[in-house]
Each structure stands twice: as structure tokens, then as C-alpha cells.
Amino acid sequence: MSRLSRTAVSSLSAFLLAATLPAQTYKAIAEYKLSDASVKAVAVDSEGRRLFLAAGDGITVLNADTGTPAGTMAGLKGAHDVLLIPAMNGEEKAPSTKGFASDAAGHVIAFSLADLKPSATIQLATSGPVSLCYDTDAKTVEAVSTGGSLATIDADTGKVLQQGKIVTGAGQVVCGNMDHVYVADPAANVVHVLNHATMKDDGDYPMKSGHKPSGLSLDTKGRRLFVSCEDGTIEIIDTDAGFTFIELKGGMGAAHETFAWLPQGKGQWKAAAFIAQEDGTLSGIRMMAYINYTMGGQYKLGPGLGSIAYDDKTHHLFIASMDAGSPVVVVAGY
Amino acid sequence: MFRCKHIILALLMAAFAAGMIANAQQILTPAQAKGKKILLVVGEPEKGETNDDDAVKKHFESLGYVVTTASEDDPATKASGQDLVVLSSTADPREIADKYMEVAVPVFTWNTVDYPDMKMTGPERHVDFETIDHVQDFARSFSMLYGYFPNATDPIVKEFGGKTQLFGTGYLLPQNFGWGKPAAGADIIVNTEGDPTHAGVFTYEKGVTMYGGFVAPARRVGFYIQDSTFHYLTEVHGLAAKDPDMADWWVGLKLFDASIRWALSQPVTPAPYDPGATKAALAKAAKGKRVLFVRRLDTPEGEESDDHIVEHLKEVGFIVKEEDQTEPQSVADGEDFIVLSATNSKYKTTNKYRDAKIPILCLEGLMADTLKMAGRRRYVDYGEHGELTESEDPQEAYLEIVNSNHPMAAGLKNGYVKFIKEADVLKWATPAPSATIIATLPNSTHERAIFGYEKGAAMADEYVAPARRTMFPVDNPAFDDLTEAGHALFDAAVLWTISPPAK
Numbered sequence: 128m129s130r131l132s133r134t135a136v137s138s139l140s141a142f143l144l145a146a147t148l149p150a151q152t153y154k155a156i157a158e159y160k161l162s163d164a165s166v167k168a169v170a171v172d173s174e175g176r177r178l179f180l181a182a183g184d185g186i187t188v189l190n191a192d193t194g195t196p197a198g199t200m201a202g203l204k205g206a207h208d209v210l211l212i213p214a215m216n217g218e219e220k221a222p223s224t225k226g227f228a229s230d231a232a233g234h235v236i237a238f239s240l241a242d243l244k245p246s247a248t249i250q251l252a253t254s255g256p257v258s259l260c261y262d263t264d265a266k267t268v269e270a271v272s273t274g275g276s277l278a279t280i281d282a283d284t285g286k287v288l289q290q291g292k293i294v295t296g297a298g299q300v301v302c303g304n305m306d307h308v309y310v311a312d313p314a315a316n317v318v319h320v321l322n323h324a325t326m327k328d329d330g331d332y333p334m335k336s337g338h339k340p341s342g343l344s345l346d347t348k349g350r351r352l353f354v355s356c357e358d359g360t361i362e363i364i365d366t367d368a369g370f371t372f373i374e375l376k377g378g379m380g381a382a383h384e385t386f387a388w389l390p391q392g393k394g395q396w397k398a399a400a401f402i403a404q405e406d407g408t409l410s411g412i413r414m415m416a417y418i419n420y421t422m423g424g425q426y427k428l429g430p431g432l433g434s435i436a437y438d439d440k441t442h443h444l445f446i447a448s449m450d451a452g453s454p455v456v457v458v459a460g461y
Numbered sequence: 462m463f464r465c466k467h468i469i470l471a472l473l474m475a476a477f478a479a480g481m482i483a484n485a486q487q488i489l490t491p492a493q494a495k496g497k498k499i500l501l502v503v504g505e506p507e508k509g510e511t512n513d514d515d516a517v518k519k520h521f522e523s524l525g526y527v528v529t530t531a532s533e534d535d536p537a538t539k540a541s542g543q544d545l546v547v548l549s550s551t552a553d554p555r556e557i558a559d560k561y562m563e564v565a566v567p568v569f570t571w572n573t574v575d576y577p578d579m580k581m582t583g584p585e586r587h588v589d590f591e592t593i594d595h596v597q598d599f600a601r602s603f604s605m606l607y608g609y610f611p612n613a614t615d616p617i618v619k620e621f622g623g624k625t626q627l628f629g630t631g632y633l634l635p636q637n638f639g640w641g642k643p644a645a646g647a648d649i650i651v652n653t654e655g656d657p658t659h660a661g662v663f664t665y666e667k668g669v670t671m672y673g674g675f676v677a678p679a680r681r682v683g684f685y686i687q688d689s690t691f692h693y694l695t696e697v698h699g700l701a702a703k704d705p706d707m708a709d710w711w712v713g714l715k716l717f718d719a720s721i722r723w724a725l726s727q728p729v730t731p732a733p734y735d736p737g738a739t740k741a742a743l744a745k746a747a748k749g750k751r752v753l754f755v756r757r758l759d760t761p762e763g764e765e766s767d768d769h770i771v772e773h774l775k776e777v778g779f780i781v782k783e784e785d786q787t788e789p790q791s792v793a794d795g796e797d798f799i800v801l802s803a804t805n806s807k808y809k810t811t812n813k814y815r816d817a818k819i820p821i822l823c824l825e826g827l828m829a830d831t832l833k834m835a836g837r838r839r840y841v842d843y844g845e846h847g848e849l850t851e852s853e854d855p856q857e858a859y860l861e862i863v864n865s866n867h868p869m870a871a872g873l874k875n876g877y878v879k880f881i882k883e884a885d886v887l888k889w890a891t892p893a894p895s896a897t898i899i900a901t902l903p904n905s906t907h908e909r910a911i912f913g914y915e916k917g918a919a920m921a922d923e924y925v926a927p928a929r930r931t932m933f934p935v936d937n938p939a940f941d942d943l944t945e946a947g948h949a950l951f952d953a954a955v956l957w958t959i960s961p962p963a964k
Contacts, residue, residue: 307700322700329700329703331698332698332699333698335692336516336519365632365633368707368711369696369697369700369702370632370696370698372632372633372634418632418633418634
């Protein structure tokens with residue numbers, strides 16, 4: 128906790144963007160400074176108002192509204208990813224109670240959000256950084272190692288249901304659609320489509336014109352995969368056909384994405400994929416219809432943008448970044 | 462001398478057989494096509510508009526083609542030394558006009574409005590060709606998303622394993638498209654909007670008759686995309702690519718690529734006109750084959766003509782069984798081939814033989830509908846030319862050959878050919894677009910006299926041909942009136958009909 132400090136939101140003009148759409152001009156509205164460890168992944172518990180960061184060798188917890196330190200969890204060797212299992216109280220969303228974290232050494236830890244204590248530790252079949260995604264239909268956590276393995280973990284018990292070696296990639300992973308785990312592979316210039324039910328590779332989606340896909344987000348209802356490439360190309364893929372039907376121009380460099388419904392509340396955008404890229408570009412791909420997406424806006428924040436999470440309580444975005452060489456979490460809103 | 466004659470005959474038969482083989486229309490493999498030179502003719506980009514010309518160029522280059530770009534203002538001489546000219550719809554059709562019409566290099570075009578100047582269709586917009594705008598014609602732009610392959614045995618469709626069925630032309634978005642109504646000599650590869658005459662993709666073989674009697678100087682292809690729709694051509698990846706139904710649906714880009722390679726491939730070379738060689742080739746193919754000749758026995762007219770047809774069939778080696786029109790279809794059991802005489806009454810022959818799994822040569826044009834070879838509207842889909850009380854047209858002795866490259870043309874050149882010695886009644890039909898048209902009646906291009914369906918082609922009512930089907934107008938008693946060319950056409954039609962179908 129000592130390595131974090133809160134910084135007042137005073138001089139954020141460096142993060143401001145030229146407005147392109149008056150109603151939805153995203154800008155940095157706050158910045159939470161961290162002491163020394165850069166953030167590899169961000170997850171937000173909207174109902175519980177906590178922010179979980181994979182940083183250093185553990186998980187750092189902040190108050191989502193203030194950036195105030197709210198806890199830590201150790202036990203990782205180069206924390207790489209963190210995700211929270213969504214919870215419901217009847218029809219209403221409830222604070223999450225369980226989380227999963229991973230590291231660069233092939234470990235996955237299941238932990239309780241109540242006491243930040245690990246409840247299970249899993250060693251994947253291969254070493255290397257592990258990325259996580261949650262399949263809401265199967266209620267499983269899918270752990271993908273860049274070393275070339277996939278593990279399917281019961282989100283409730285933390286037990287491995289099955290795992291095996293399989294081709295993967297170093298980019299983002301997403302899942303929740305027809306047992307598929309999509310893995311961006313910048314080196315092979317494809318998105319691998321892994322099937323966690325069969326533990327087989329169902330085939331690849333080649334890039335139409337982009338190079339080095341690294342950022343992914345998924346609309347599980349529309350079955351749309353948003354793929355950001357490091358060369359500035361954003362491809363929107365119909366996952367039923369594996370067909371890129373829209374290409375847009377994004378920022379440059381490694382990308383991270385998140386997808387959100389009604390990201391500005393009712394009456395505004397129906398849905399959006401937000402993409403944060405290494406060159407400081409935040410892109411908002413606006414859904415007009417399931418077959419029509421436009422670039423809703425592009426906003427220049429500071430360089431070094433990384434992992435991004437959407438807070439559906441405040442409609443804010445939390446983005447790992449750097450400010451003058453120091454790690455920060457940028458809070459972006461409109 | 463005897464030995465010399467045999468050698469010559471063997472050579473002629475070999476030449477004829479070579480013609481048949483050439484008709485198989487081999488398409489270059491992707492590897493063979495690499496290095497081919499393409500001239501891509503494009504227009505000036507509209508201000509504020511995007512188009513796919515650059516994407517097309519990159520796609521060609523990714524396949525190993527050497528692409529040179531030309532502007533709409535460049536002279537047609539730029540095509541010299543190229544293997545293929547590609548006309549984008551971005552080129553102003555009034556600027557390129559008929560510039561590439563006579564170029565002896567294959568042309569692949571999606572410049573729909575230029576189709577008439579290329580002699581690929583007639584001149585009337587909305588009648589002979591049309592461009593569908595996704596804003597003005599919103600609903601229709603969705604219907605154009607569904608194409609139909611009427612003939613899975615077409616070499617282009619066969620190249621990527623397409624089936625006689627619908628497929629997705631472009632991605633599920635309202636888009637601009639183009640279609641044309643090509644002349645009789647064309648092959649329709651894709652039709653759209655549920656209208657068999659709206660060809661989304663169509664081809665002309667080198668040497669066939671295009672619109673207005675113009676003879677194709679090289680292969681020609683019309684394709685449905687427009688300025689900015691190339692990137693929507695469907696393709697499939699991932700799990701869907703392993704599902705045969707889904708893989709067969711999203712084939713727009715495969716169709717494009719196969720069509721390009723067809724255009725780049727060697728055209729069919731017709732065998733020379735030689736009635737003796739044709740007859741000899743038929744004799745070789747017919748030897749020992751069993752043919753059912755269905756006729757009206759004891760007919761007051763045409764009996765002698767039927768007898769002579771039977772004699773001819775026997776002469777070339779067929780084992781002929783003659784049956785009356787009223788006999789059940791089971792008389793065809795064990796036969797290899799059926800010939801339906803024009804002495805038959807359509808009314809009495811009923812729907813028999815249409816589902817026969819052996820080839821049929823029909824000499825009676827009025828049976829086109831019962832055999833599913835044309836629609837059911839008498840005098841619209843089929844009719845009689847020169848019948849005193851049923852046609853306002855005069856009797857006719859000539860046919861117009863429109864597809865000299867096809868084996869059924871017997872090596873005859875495109876244009877008029879005297880078919881029967883004296884003008885008489887000639888039957889005709891307007892078959893489905895999957896048919897291959899060999900000859901039409903003069904001055905009535907929709908009245909198709911000689912045509913054939915490949916096994917597996919969709920005929921009228923989408924009825925899939927169980928075996929080859931050929932229409933050949935020999936009204937009673939015209940067989941005896943056939944000219945030398947008419948006899949050659951008859952033999953060539955029989956030979957094609959009994960030859961192994963395309964696989």
C-alpha cells in the first residue's frame with residue numbers, strides 16, 4: 128500500500144483531447160498515481176467500488192472513486208492479469224466476491240474479494256505470462272498461457288476442469304461466446320479461436336489488412352470481435368463467419384480493449400468498444416447497429432496506455448498508463 | 462491408300478476429341494497464375510469518397526499477379542503485353558466506352574454501366590443492365606446479397622466446389638451491386654434477386670457471339686461488385702470454415718479469384734468443321750450403346766423421317782429400341798440414352814422421362830416444359846417459328862450459331878448456317894440461364910433452337926438435370942431435309958449428349 132499515493136486531479140490538460148463529438152468527448156478526469164510498479168491489468172468492481180490492479184508481484188486494490196489504497200494481495204511472480212467474477216443479487220448486479228489473478232510464471236490464483244486471501248493456486252501446463260477471461264455462459268475462467276496452453280477453471284470452486292497445450296499468442300484474450308476463447312497472436316498475425324469445451328483450436332481468423340493484432344474485445348450478443356492491431360488498423364469481425372466486415376483507423380502500438388453496453392447511459396451510444404493504445408490514443412468504436420459501427424471518437428491521452436476497464440456505475444474508463452515515467456491509472460470520462 | 466485414310470481419320474477424330482477435352486475448360490491453378498500481368502483500369506477517386514481499387518490491387522499482388530494501373534484516359538494500347546485487363550467501376554464508363562471492346566486480351570469488368578459498350582449486354586439501363594444503389598434501392602440492395610449458382614458444373618463454380626444453390630455474395634450490409642442480361646452465347650455463373658436473367662457474374666468464351674453479333678476477341682467476365690464493395694466479398698474462417706454448409710455460403714472472394722483465373726486461362730479451341738470427323742467420333746462413342754427412340758408409331762406424318770433417324774443411329778453403332786410415346790417410362794430401363802422424336806405428342810407423352818437418369822436428346826421443342834428445359838408459357842417460354850396458325854413468323858431454314866467453341870456447334874463458325882434445305886417450321890425454347898446455347902433462330906435471339914444442360918445444372922423450376930439434356934429442333938419430317946451442316950449439328954448434339962458429363 129505504501130507504494131501508492133493519491134494525486135489530486137489538478138493539472139490534467141496534458142491528457143485532454145481535442146473534442147470531436149461534443150456529447151461524448153472523452154478526457155482524463157482523474158489520475159491515480161502508483162509508486163513504482165507498472166500496471167499490467169485493471170479490473171473494476173463497480174458495485175463494490177474497488178479497483179483491482181495487477182502490478183508488481185501482486186494485486187493492488189484502490190478505492191475506485193478516490194484512488195485511495197484499499198488493500199493488497201501478494202503471491203504472484205510478475206502479476207500479469209486480474210479479473211473479477213460478476214455477481215448478481217436477483218435481477219440486480221451485486222458486488223463481486225471472487226477474483227482470479229495470474230502471473231508471468233504460469234500461475235493462476237483464485238482469491239476472495241472479502242479478505243484478499245488466495246483460495247486456490249493453479250499451475251498451468253506451460254510457463255509464461257497468463258491472460259484471463261470469464262465465460263459467463265459456462266461460468267468458467269479461461270487461463271491462456273503465452274507458453275502455449277489453455278486451462279478451464281470452474282469459477283465457483285477454483286478447480287481446473289481441464290487443461291492442455293495448444294497454440295496461443297501474446298495478445299489479449301476474450302471469451303464468452305459459444306465456448307470460444309479468442310487469443311490475439313501478434314506474431315502470427317491472426318486471432319486464434321480456441322474451444323475450451325473440446326480443448327481444440329477451431330481455426331484462426333487472419334487479419335484482412337492489419338498487422339500484429341494485440342487488443343481484443345467481444346460483443347457476445349452481436350458476436351462481434353473487435354481486433355486492434357499495432358499498425359493502427361482496427362478490424363471488426365463477424366465471429367460466425369470469421370469475416371472482417373469493417374476496418375477502422377486506430378492508434379499505434381500494443382492495444383488493450385474493453386466492450387460496454389450503454390457506455391454513456393441511456394439515449395447515448397448503444398454500445399462501444401474502447402481501445403487504449405501505446406501511443407496514447409483512446410478510440411471509442413460506436414455501435415450504430417449490429418452491422419454498423421463507426422469511430423465515435425478518438426482522444427489523445429498520454430503515451431503508454433495499457434489495460435483498460437469500464438465502470439458501468441460511473442461510465443468511466445480506468446486505463447493503466449504512465450505519467451512522466453511513473454505508473455498511473457487514468458480515469459477517463461466525458 | 463487405305464492405311465493413309467485411316468491415319469487421316471484418326472487424326473481428325475483426335476482433333477475432335479481434343480476439342481471436346483478443350484471444352485473441359487481447364488483453369489490455371491493459383492500457382493500457375495502467379496506472375497500473370499494485369500492492367501487495372503481505374504478512375505479518379507471522387508472527392509470525399511473511398512473506393513476499393515487499392516484493395517483490389519493489393520489483393521492481386523498478394524496472389525502474385527503483376528499489376529499495372531491505368532487511368533480511364535489511357536489508350537487501350539496499354540493493354541498490349543498484358544494477360545488481363547480489369548475494368549473497375551470507378552473508371553468513367555463514358556471515358557472508357559468501347560475502348561477495350563476489341564482488345565484481344567481477356568477483360569474482367571465490374572464497370573456495369575460500360576457493359577453495353579463492351580457488347581456484354583444491350584444498351585438499356587434497368588432493362589439490359591442495372592446498378593443497384595444501397596441508398597436509392599435500399600431493399601433491393603439486400604436482395605442482391607444472395608446469389609444463385611445455376612450450374613455447379615460450370616468450370617468457375619466447379620473450381621471452388623460450389624453447388625447449385627444460393628450463396629452470400631457480399632457481407633450482410635446494404636451495398637451497391639450491378640447485374641446484366643448477357644447475350645445467348647454467354648454463360649451465367651451467378652444470377653441474383655431471384656431473377657434467372659439478372660446475371661451477377663457472367664462470362665463469354667473467346668469466339669462466342671456477344672451482344673449485337675459482336676464476336677468476343679478474348680474471354681470476357683462481368684462481375685457484380687461496385688466501387689467500394691470488393692472488401693465485402695464473402696469469405697469464411699475459423700470453425701465455420703469447417704462446416705460444409707457455411708463454407709459453401711461465404712464464397713464471394715473464392716468466386717472472384719476463380720473468375721479471374723478463368724479469364725487468364727487458355728480459351729477453348731473449337732474443332733474444325735468436318736462432318737466426317739464428327740460422324741466418326743460419334744460412331745466411336747456410340748458403339749454398343751443402347752438408345753431408346755420414343756416415337757409415335759403409325760403416325761400419319763413424319764414416319765419416314767423417324768425411320769431415317771433410327772437408321773442413322775444404327776449406322777453409327779447404336780443399338781436402337783423403338784417404343785411408342787404411350788409406353789411407360791420403364792421401357793427406358795437398361796438403356797444408355799433416350800431420343801424423343803418430334804412425332805410424339807406432348808399431350809400423350811405426358812411428363813415421362815424428365816427424371817430419367819440417362820441423357821436425353823429431345824427433337825420436339827414443345828416438350829421443353831414437360832422436360833423442365835424451359836418455362837411453361839407457350840409462345841413465351843417455347844414455341845413454333847413458322848407454324849401457319851400458331852406463329853406470325855415466317856418459316857425458316859437457317860439457324861444462327863452463337864457458340865462456335867462448343868462441341869455441339871460441330872466446328873461451324875458463328876453466324877447464319879443453313880440448317881434445313883427448305884424453310885419450314887422450327888421449334889424453339891428459352892431455357893434457364895444455366896443452359897449452354899449453341900444456336901438461335903435468326904433475328905429472334907431469345908428463341909433458342911439448339912441448347913444443352915449439363916448434368917447437375919438447374920433447369921426450369923430449379924429442377925436439377927439428372928443427366929445431360931439437349932434440345933435439337935427436328936420437326937417432322939425435317940430430318941430428311943437437314944443440310945450437311947444440319948446433319949453435322951445433329952451428330953455433334955448426339956455426341957455431346959452421350960459424352961461423359963463434366964464432374
